[in-house]
Amino acid sequence: MDEKGARSSNTLLSCEDEMDLRRGPWTVDEDLTLINYIATHGEGRWNTLALSAGLKRTGKSCRLRWLNYLRPDVRRGNITLEEQLLILELHSRWGNRWSKIAQYLPGRTDNEIKNYWRTRVQKHAKQLKCDVNSKQFKDTMRYLWMPRLVERIQAAATAPVTTTVTAAATNNAFTYGNNLNNNKFEVLNHKGRMGLTDPSVANNDFVGSHVTQSYTTPENSSTGASSSDSFGTQVSTISDLTEYYSVPENTNSADYYQPSQISNYSDNCITSPSGFLFPQGLDLQSMDPNTPWNMQSGDSSDNFWDVESMLFLEQQLMNDNM
DNA sequence: AACACGTGCAACCGCCTTCGG
C-alpha cells in the first residue's frame, strides 16, 4: 500500500489506522471503484458511499477526489486567457471565495483556481515585493494586467496565429477599470461580446468569442452545484480509466492519465512582453540580471508581470506617499 | 550523471455551516 503521501497527524490518524483507512494519492483501482459506484448509485452521502463502495477512504476524501478530479465535466489543462481575466476580476470582487469564483468557470474547480492564484498571482506579488492584498498590487492588477489580458484576448481573436500589438495598446487608454464600478464588465471584440454581470443582480450573458463554450449561472450550471442524477445516465460501468477519459489518438493512455502531464501551462501564452511591451526588442535580461521576469523561461503565462509592472507599482507607491 | 532548487498541484486539515432526527 502506497502511503508516501500520508501526512503525519493527530489522534484522528490513529483512529483511522484502526479502521485501516488509506490516505495519500489515489490509485487507478480506487478511482475506478469510485467512478463506477457513483455511476450506479449517484453521489452524496459520502461516508456511506465510501463504506458501501468498499473504499478505505474517508467520505471527505472521496468527495474531494470526485469533485476535483474524477467528475466527468472537470476541465484540466491550460487556464485560458478569458479564464485568467475572470479569475482576476472575480477575485478582486470577492476575494478568496474560490468556490464562488469557480462557479463562473465551468469545469474548473475551486482547488484549481486557488492553486492558480497562489502559484501565479501571489508569486508575482512576492516578486514585486508587495502584499497581494495591498492597494498598490490590486491597482497594478486592475489597471495594468487586466487590460493587458483584454488586449491579448482581443489580439488573439483578431490574429489567432501571429499577434502584433502596437505600443499604443499599452498606454492603458482602455477603460477597463471604470466598467467594474458598474458591477459589470464588458469586453468587446470584433466577433462577439463577453460580459459578466453580478450574479446576484441578473442572469449572465457571457459569450466567449474564442470558443463555443457557454457560461451559465451557477444555478443552471452542471458544475456550479453537484449533479447527482446526471452522471448515472452518462457512464455505465467501466473497467479502464481510458474508457472514462477520452484519450486522444496516438496518446499513450498511461501517460494520459497523469494530471501533472496534462496540466502543462507552458504553451499558455498570456503576453509576449519583449514584443508586446517593448516592440523595439528591449533586452530586459541585460537591463537587470536579477530581474525575476525571465523572458526566456518558457512559461509565458508569467510574462505580463514585468518591468512595466514594477514601474507602475512604484508610481502608485509614490502617489500614495504624496 | 548527479545533485540542488523551484514549481505545480493533488490531497489533507480544521473550521464553519447546513441538514436531519
Next chain:
DNA sequence: ACCGAAGGCGGTTGCACGTGT
C-alpha cells in the same frame, strides 16, 4: 431548540517533476 453527522470551504502541505548547475 438542540445536537450530531455530513457537507462545504479556505488554507496548507509535501510529493513529483522540471530545470539549472
